[in-house]
Amino acid sequence: MSARSWISPVAERLRTANPYAVDSAFAALVLFAVSLQWIFPDEGGDRLTWQGWLIGAATAVPLVWRRRAPFATACAVSVATPAQALYHAPPPDVVYGGMVVLYTMAALGKPWQRRAMLVGWLAGVSLTMMHKEEPQPFEYAFQLLSVVCAYGFGVLARVQRAYTAELEDRARRLERERAADTARAIAQERSRIARDMHDVLAHAVSLMVVQAEAGPVVVRSDPARAEAAFDAIAGAGRDAMAQLRRILGVLKEPQGNGGAWRLPQPGVAELPGLVRQVGESAGLRVELRTSGTPRPLPQDTEVAAFRVVQEALTNTVKHARAGSATVELDWAEDELTLTVTDDGQGPGSGHGGHGLIGIRERAAACGGSARAGRGPEGGFRVVVRLPAAVDREAALG
Numbered sequence: 001m002s003a004r005s006w007i008s009p010v011a012e013r014l015r016t017a018n019p020y021a022v023d024s025a026f027a028a029l030v031l032f033a034v035s036l037q038w039i040f041p042d043e044g045g046d047r048l049t050w051q052g053w054l055i056g057a058a059t060a061v062p063l064v065w066r067r068r069a070p071f072a073t074a075c076a077v078s079v080a081t082p083a084q085a086l087y088h089a090p091p092p093d094v095v096y097g098g099m100v101v102l103y104t105m106a107a108l109g110k111p112w113q114r115r116a117m118l119v120g121w122l123a124g125v126s127l128t129m130m131h132k133e134e135p136q137p138f139e140y141a142f143q144l145l146s147v148v149c150a151y152g153f154g155v156l157a158r159v160q161r162a163y164t165a166e167l168e169d170r171a172r173r174l175e176r177e178r179a180a181d182t183a184r185a186i187a188q189e190r191s192r193i194a195r196d197m198h199d200v201l202a203h204a205v206s207l208m209v210v211q212a213e214a215g216p217v218v219v220r221s222d223p224a225r226a227e228a229a230f231d232a233i234a235g236a237g238r239d240a241m242a243q244l245r246r247i248l249g250v251l252k253e254p255q256g257n258g259g260a261w262r263l264p265q266p267g268v269a270e271l272p273g274l275v276r277q278v279g280e281s282a283g284l285r286v287e288l289r290t291s292g293t294p295r296p297l298p299q300d301t302e303v304a305a306f307r308v309v310q311e312a313l314t315n316t317v318k319h320a321r322a323g324s325a326t327v328e329l330d331w332a333e334d335e336l337t338l339t340v341t342d343d344g345q346g347p348g349s350g351h352g353g354h355g356l357i358g359i360r361e362r363a364a365a366c367g368g369s370a371r372a373g374r375g376p377e378g379g380f381r382v383v384v385r386l387p388a389a390v391d392r393e394a395a396l397g
Helices: 003-016 019-039 050-058 061-065 070-087 096-108 111-130 137-218 223-252 268-282 299-320 354-365 389-396
Strands: 285-291 324-331 335-342 369-374 380-387
Touching (some): 019 050, 050 061, 061 070, 111 137, 137 354, 223 268, 268 299, 268 324, 299 324, 299 354
Antiparallel strands (some): 324 335
């Protein structure tokens, strides 16, 4: 069994133990070490007295308060230690209490306290050794080295504690940042789902309302047209249910777990079908025009392009009282420009609200832009620019 394997658990237990109990144990250990000279005196040594033992105890007992009052404890031990040495009953062979308070001051004391205590002890040990009878050179070296080593271990403990505190603080900051990132991701996902649900429901409900209003009018005069209207309502409802099931499936199952059954999100390729559906269901003449060379887009940009056109056509059906609308896709080298224009009553007819806000949010989320207003020949126009994959990083940048 290696020393490291049992030292680490002991050190950890000392760090987490009650500090008063640990300090009392240190004081008792130092008192025992001081008492050894009294219990086992050297032959021919200085006379041992109870007064000398009490002075020696004064170098140990204050250590009980070494962490609650480190500087006061160091001062008490600093006075008692030279008093014990000068009293010679017996003089200390090892300054146990002094090493403990020097370690404590180096680890816990203020800078000026640390420096004053180190200089004081070096000077005090040197002067005390000079008053000793026939001191040997190795005794100077031993006492001074003991003082310096105790102080050095205290410095190492202070540096280690500061390093550990910095690591813990960094870990807490990282945890807070991760929590903030998670909260932002959740908010963005909720916003995306809310936009998708709004687009799907608004589009489907608008088409169903238009057909439901037309159905009773023609149910007797034109049964075939009435039947087509009800079929359109049912088709719009089924399409809305399928898209909602696709959206809500993200909430029900973890990413990548059992999600293979879900249909892919709609994109630019589904725009002809959307235009055809709106034309057939709402009785609106919708034309799709494409210029430039189509190119692959990121998945979220594909979805944004489809939803933007869907929302713009929904606004046309709900608010514009238009007879026709035009959807234009202009493919450039670095972006796709979507333009939806109708011949309705223009911007004063109710275009706006959450629909236009959602269009702007979708465009901004992909690094693009959106604007809406009166068309050049009247009516209402929505223009959205979405960056292609090459320019996407810079646009989001």
